[in-house]
Each structure stands twice: as C-alpha cells, then as structure tokens.
Amino acid sequence: MPIVKEPRVVITGAGSGLGRAFAERFATMGAKIVIADVHEAGAAETRDIVERRGVKAWCVRCDVSKAAEVEALAARANEHMGGADVVVNNAGVAVAGPVGDVPLSDWEWIFAVNLWGVIYGCHTFAPAMKKQRSGHFINVASLAAIAQAPNMGPYNVTKAGVVALSETLASELRPFGVGVTVVCPSFFQTNLLDGSRSHGVDATRVVEKLMKKSPVQAEDVAQHAIDAAKRDQLYALPHNEGKLVWAMKRIAPQLYHQKILARASKRVLG
Numbered sequence: 001m002p003i004v005k006e007p008r009v010v011i012t013g014a015g016s017g018l019g020r021a022f023a024e025r026f027a028t029m030g031a032k033i034v035i036a037d038v039h040e041a042g043a044a045e046t047r048d049i050v051e052r053r054g055v056k057a058w059c060v061r062c063d064v065s066k067a068a069e070v071e072a073l074a075a076r077a078n079e080h081m082g083g084a085d086v087v088v089n090n091a092g093v094a095v096a097g098p099v100g101d102v103p104l105s106d107w108e109w110i111f112a113v114n115l116w117g118v119i120y121g122c123h124t125f126a127p128a129m130k131k132q133r134s135g136h137f138i139n140v141a142s143l144a145a146i147a148q149a150p151n152m153g154p155y156n157v158t159k160a161g162v163v164a165l166s167e168t169l170a171s172e173l174r175p176f177g178v179g180v181t182v183v184c185p186s187f188f189q190t191n192l193l194d195g196s197r198s199h200g201v202d203a204t205r206v207v208e209k210l211m212k213k214s215p216v217q218a219e220d221v222a223q224h225a226i227d228a229a230k231r232d233q234l235y236a237l238p239h240n241e242g243k244l245v246w247a248m249k250r251i252a253p254q255l256y257h258q259k260i261l262a263r264a265s266k267r268v269l270g
Helices: 017-027 040-051 067-081 104-132 153-176 204-213 218-230 240-251 253-269
Strands: 008-012 032-037 057-061 086-089 135-140 178-183
Touching: 008 017, 008 067, 008 104, 017 032, 017 040, 017 086, 017 218, 032 040, 032 067, 040 057, 057 067, 067 104, 086 104, 104 135, 104 153, 104 178, 135 153, 135 218, 153 178, 178 218, 240 253
Parallel strands: 008 032, 008 086, 032 057, 086 135, 135 178
Antiparallel strands: none
16 A cells, blocks of 8 residues: 555646645656646646656646546546556635525535545546555545634535545555545645635635745645655644644534634634
8 A cells, every 4th residue: 555666646736736746746756647737837837847857747637527537637647657556636726705605606616626526536546546456545635624614614515525535435445455645734835715716704815824824835745645645644634733623623522613713713714
C-alpha cells in the first residue's frame, strides 16, 4: 500500500492551488503525472512547471462532475502511463449561505463537483488498482467536514461525504493492497474563493485573511498528505487547529457545538 517509487499519478484540479502543489511534490519523487483540470491554461502552466523538474507530464481537460470525462481521464492515463499508482481527487468548489437561502441549483452544483467528482474518480480507478493489487487514493476533503461551521452547509456536507467515502473505500480496498488517505486541511491560500457562490453572508475578507496568515500553505498540505499516504494513514490533518477540533468533537461533541463552535462562528461571520 505505500506509494511506489516514481509513481504514475493522476491529479484533478491540478491547474492551480493545492492540485499544482501536489504535482510539484510528486515531481520531486520522479513521478509521471497526468494533470487534469477544467481550465486548460492552468493545467498547461502546471505541466510546464513540473517538466522543468525533469519529469514527464500530460494535460487532460476534465470536468469531474461528468462521469464520461473522468472515464476519459482514466483512458488517457492508461494511454500515457499504462495506468495509475496514485489518484489525487482534489478538484473542488465552494458555496456559502444558510440552509433555505442557498438555491437548490447551487447545492446540485457543489455536489456534482465536490462529492460526485470524488465518487467518479474512485469508481473509475478502483477496479484497475484492485486488479494490479497496488495503488493509493488521496481524497481532498476539508476541516469543514469535521468542524461543521454554520452558513457553510453545502460545503460541509460534500466534504463530510468525501470523508465517509474514503473511510468506506479504505476498508474495501485494503485486502487488495490499495490504500486511501483523506486530507482535511484548514485555511491556506488557494483560488477556491474565486469561483465560490455566496448567499446572505459575506465572510470573504475574513477567510482571505485567515488563508494568508496560516503557517501551513498548499505546499505543506500536499507534502503532509503524501507523507501520510506513504505511511498508509487514512486521515491527514495538516493544521494543528484541525487536530484540536478533531479531538474536541470526539471528547465533548455537545460542548463543541453549543459553546466553542458558536463563539468561533461569531468571530468569523460577525
């Protein structure tokens, strides 16, 4: 289950941010990389960056919300690399607002990318990994999956779904020598807010400030996740606050929701 030397890697949402950081980190391992993104220009930039490090990379335009495009992505990985040893399901979007205010169309949009995109990635690549009896999935969730802050319902639910899927898949794939790691980062600089949709709340400035101030950034998150995958760890929590939230919810869930989360949410959302 540990990641093989010079792995064949597929990364979704690799045209910028955390996806690009994953590509750069895997490049240092001598990986071959398929860079998937709906934004072709960003994907090409990532390819150029990693190829300057002496590795081979290919760009594939892929909208992860469409099963056929994820299947085509797997076909391209087979064509270029003969398969995949690591699949990083990273592509994601954000929606904010109270339940009842967020239009159902935005719930459907974020589910299609954040949750169905990961489902498609796991569904499509798992059979080949089982057949080769090796491989690893790195599924990108969020601390939001654990913290469950108010006014972030659509995002929270999709990321919690990624955690549940990863936990389930880990048990199913272990007998076949295939591992799963789900990474749950807190704030770090990314372009997630660029395409976000917000309804009735505006925490953008606060979130941007927290992103910039964070001592853990995209490169650190990617490395932490890869290190966890190498150790065949299911959970990867790169931020100290993430580890604290995880512990608090397990020890005193009622206190966490009634007191601590309420105070924290008031500071962030005003």
